[in-house]
Every structure is written in structure tokens, then in C-alpha cells.
Amino acid sequence: MTNPLLDDWDTPFALPPFDKITDADFAPAFKVAFARARAAINAIANAPQPATFVNTIEALERAETLMDKVAGVFFNLVGADSTPTLEALQRKLSPEFAAFNSETMMNQRLFQRVDQLFSRRAQLDLTTEQARVLTLYHRMFLRAGAALTPADRKRLAKVTERLAVLGTAFSQNLLADERNWVLALAPDDLDGLPDFLLDAARAAADARDLNGHVITLSRSLIVPFLQFSPRRDLREKAFRAWVSRGATGGDTDNGEIVREILVLREERAHLLGYEDFATFKLAPKMAKTPAAAKDLLMAVWKPARAQAERDAEVLEKMMRQDGINAPLSAWDWRYYAEKRRLSEHALNEAELKPYFQLDQMIAAAFDCANRLFGVSFRPLDVPLYHKDARAWEVTKNGHHQAVFIGDYLARPSKRSGAWCSRFRPQSRLNGATGAITVNVCNFARAPEGQPNLLTFDDARTLFHEFGHALHSMLSDVTYPMISGTAVARDFVELPSQLFEHWLTVPEVLQKYALHADTGQPIPGALLKRLLAAQNFDQGFATVEYTASALVDLAFHSAPAPKDPMARQRQILSDLGLPAAIPMRHATPHFAHVFSGDGYSSGYYSYMWSEVMDADAFAAFEEAGDPFAPTLAARLERTIFAAGGRQEADQAYLAFRGRLPGVEALLKGRGLSAGEDG
């Protein structure tokens, strides 16, 4: 019997043959993929010929072709459409991957070849891109510990392996807590909830074979529930469940996992000669040091907190008018903020929502990409992994560019959040067919037969993830190492956050924000109010985010805490976090930081990128045209198509001619630095 994961894919655009792949195919396919990758890497390391760029670096770029194919399908499915079989395999695989990676990075013969090449790089007659890829390989080996003593290398491998196991356990605990909790609403608990939320709560019940309406811990249900439910008791109940994810004290509690992760990360940094984990992590980033990242966060923190404190007073007054004498609590903030939005901006989500149909917002994102970068989208009729997922062929100047898969609706088999990933990166090395990129979101599902409606926030998320997708799909490089989104973590949110700006361009909304029932475009007055309200509650949004980013940074730039939760309380109290504002992600469910290495001591990156995106979009405003063609062409060349061809600050300089300051961001969020009382 053949294994479809191991075959050549003669499908359109070499898409994975999703209709043939079963869960049972993965374990044997990984076995073959690991064996083939090991054989290829050993052949490179032990080759009798002297090292050349082609027989070493290019060969390394090809060594894991089969592994990338198998893992590309597997990890996308584990996130977007998981099953108990896949989850069990994921637990088994994470230490195997860690062991394989450290074995490769610790391969001394291999490292010596890379090291020799690197020391002779000036004489190798390399292209700019090749020189960059060689430098990145060399840096990767050093940062993995290839130059350490044998004893230290061995210990580092153990630490890395254990960290991978802990990261997986962290995510799985979180998924279990999210899956297991529902708040069933009795008929009289539904008062005050807008139709879109009722529909979503009914659909969530249906998906779990329950009757009536339920609220789950999915952001697209819980946030509107906290916004609209006048029932303070239910809001408190829902909120407490939401912030208790990963901290319920039972089998799925993440407390001990977090403590051990922090200890091991610190040990890893020490082994590699860095004083702490954040210093190690930030060295190759655009920020370069934890101090630079912290300075930026604090420059934003102070005016944001001042604004949030002024807002808290207003909201507490509104609560008093409702006859509630308790202090303003975290489960009150969104509810009274929504009321305030209604009174100050005469704007509420329920009035807006019919204008934000999922399909129209997809069309809007495609249209903006077309006007900026000349790409077109054609629906594809191909088998995918789930009936919710849809695929489009992306073309540019009549040529194939990429395949885009959009998988937008929430379901129990999907982990929470929204993300962009890929089944295959763009690269010219193997004459490949272009990227296969996927956006996964968790938008609430409308009842059968009705159009799916988004909140404005959801629409923003759609544009955000699509910005990542464009970064992946417009990539125009030779080597997978630097393809698309393979850039510094504090630079990778620039394309996504920048793309969000086009959602707020009035002509885009006039064209695509069409009422679901009447097809009429959003009225001019409502559109004006919507855009005017964009700065609304930015004190809250900035504080909840910045608190999480500062805790992440503090955890990793000081000795590992014995009791992380106590340390978190201390950090927040030193910062003076307003009582009614929780962290956007508290430690026990802070998946960015603890489910893997990705955003650890890197959650600041969103803000770092926002400094750039505010400044970059200002270039279009200065040009007087949100689609200014020469500017868009330069943006594509220097950022969207360039992948990791150069250091992030150089890429930004090439686009804008200078580096950005914090002013455009504060202006964009309506927070003026001068108002810090």
C-alpha cells in the first residue's frame, strides 16, 4: 500500500492530496521523512569533497524537502482540524523533532564545513542572497551551541528536548480547558444580546450537540458576551473561566510547566554565553536588546495608562448610574465601554455587523492586494482538509504566483486564535510552484443558510492575517531559508499590521461594507462614525497588550522566578496596572510565549511592528493616495517580496529612507505622550 504523503503530488499546483491522506498515514510518513533527512544531512557532513556553497548550504536547503512536505500538512491539520490521533502523534513527535534538530545543529563535521565556508565567504563569489543565507546558517549553528564543549552540547540538547515537550503540554492543556468549558444560557439569560451573538451562541451549541445557546471561551463569543450581557453575574462567571484557562488547578494546570520552562530557558541562555534568555533571543532581532524593547513599551505604557485611568473613572460613573456600588471590575469594562461607545459615537457592533459579511471582506482584502501589488485571485475547486476551507489561485501578470487557502470559521477541532501558516514556502531552488499559504481564523459561524457576519475587529483580523499571507505569497527569493515571513520576529508583524490600514480606507469600505439583507453600502454617516471611533478605548487595548509584553520581557530578562504567578503579580503591581484591566494574555494561557519559542521575550514585537506600520502607512497618506503605485511597488520590492534577504532595519530604510519613531503610533492610537499626568 502506498502512502499519499510520500508520493509525488501530481495534483494541481502540487497541493497536498487531502482527499487521500488519512490520520494513519502520518506516523509512517514521518518515519521515512526523518530517515531521509538524516541520510541527506550525513551525506553532506561526511562528503569527501571540500565544502562549497552548493554541496553544503544548497544541499542543506534541500535535505528536508520530504520532511517539509509531511510536516507542512501535519502541523496545519493539528492546528486547524485536529483529532485525538493527530494530537497523540504530536506529543510523540515534539521530542523527536527537538532531538533531530539538535543532532543536526550539533553535527561537528557539518558545522566545520559551514564554519569554513563562512570564514572564506569573501572569496566565494557569492550572490548577495547566497552570502546572506550562509551568514544565517552560521549564526543558526552558533546560536544552537555548535561551538560549545561536548559536555555543554549534550546538556543543551537535553534542555531543548525538554522545552519542546513542555511547550506541547502547555498548548494541549490550554486546548483542553478551552474545549471543556461552556456557559449554557437559559432563555432569560439572553436579554440584551444582539442577534449576531445569539446566532453564534446557537451555532456553538449545535456544534457540540447541545440545545439552546452556549458561550464558549472562543474570543469571538466571549468578547461580545462581555460587551453586551447586562447580567453582571454571568459576565463575571464567563470572565473568570476565560482568564482561568491553564490555571484551573487540575490535570491541565500550566503553573508548574511555566516555572520549569523559565528555568530551562535561563539555563539555555547561560550555556550559550548570554546573561539571560531575553538578551539571547533579541540579539538577532531588530530591537537587538531587551532594554531597547522595554524602552519602547514604556514610552507607550505611560500615556496609555494615563488614558485608561481617565476612562476607568468615566466607566465607573456609568456603573454608579446603574446602581452598582462595587468597584469597576474586569468583567465590567467591556460592557460599560460598549455603552459609552453607543452614547459618544452612537456606534454599536450590532448596527455595524450586517455590513461586515465574511465573503465581502475577503473580496475587499483581495481587491486591496490587487490594487497595491497587481495580484488576482481565482477560486479553485480542489479537495481540501475540511469543508470550511476554500482555495484560490493567485496570479500576477497572468503567471501563477501562489495558492491561498482561507479557513475562517470556528469549530471545535480548531485551536483558538487566528494565524497564517504555509503548506509550502516560495523558493526558486527546486523550480517550485510558489507558496501554498493558509489563513486560519475563528470567526463565529452563522446559522445554516445565512451569511457569516464579522465584527469590525474580526474584519481587522482577516486583513491582518491576509497581510502575512501576502508576505508569504509575494516572496521572490531562491532559498527557503529566507522565504516570505522568515524574517526577524519583531519585523514579521509589519506587513500584517500595515495591511490592516487598508481596511480603514473609506473607498474600500464604501465598496465592500454592504448590508447583508439589502445589499446597500454602509451609509456615509455610519462609516464616518465608525472611523472616528477607531481610537475608542485605546487606553484599555494598549494597557492590556503592553502589560502582557512587559511581563514576558521581565520574566526572561531576570533570574527565573520560583513562583511565576507571584512574580507576575509583582511586575504588574510595580507597573501600576489599573485594577479593572487584565493582561491580554496572562501567563497560564500565554501561548505566544509558552507553547513554543516563537514569541518568548518577543511579544513586544507587535508594538515594535506597529511603530513601523503606522510610520509606513503615513508614507501613503503623505503621497495623498492609499494605493500610490510607485510607493506600492517599492513596498513590494523592499518588504513584501524580499523575505529575509537583508536585516530588518535595512529593509525598512530601503522603503522609507529613515527609521521610525514612536510618534506616528501614539497619534494612531489617539494617545498623546504629553497627557501623562
Ligand SMILES: [Zn+2]
Ligand atoms: Zn500577526
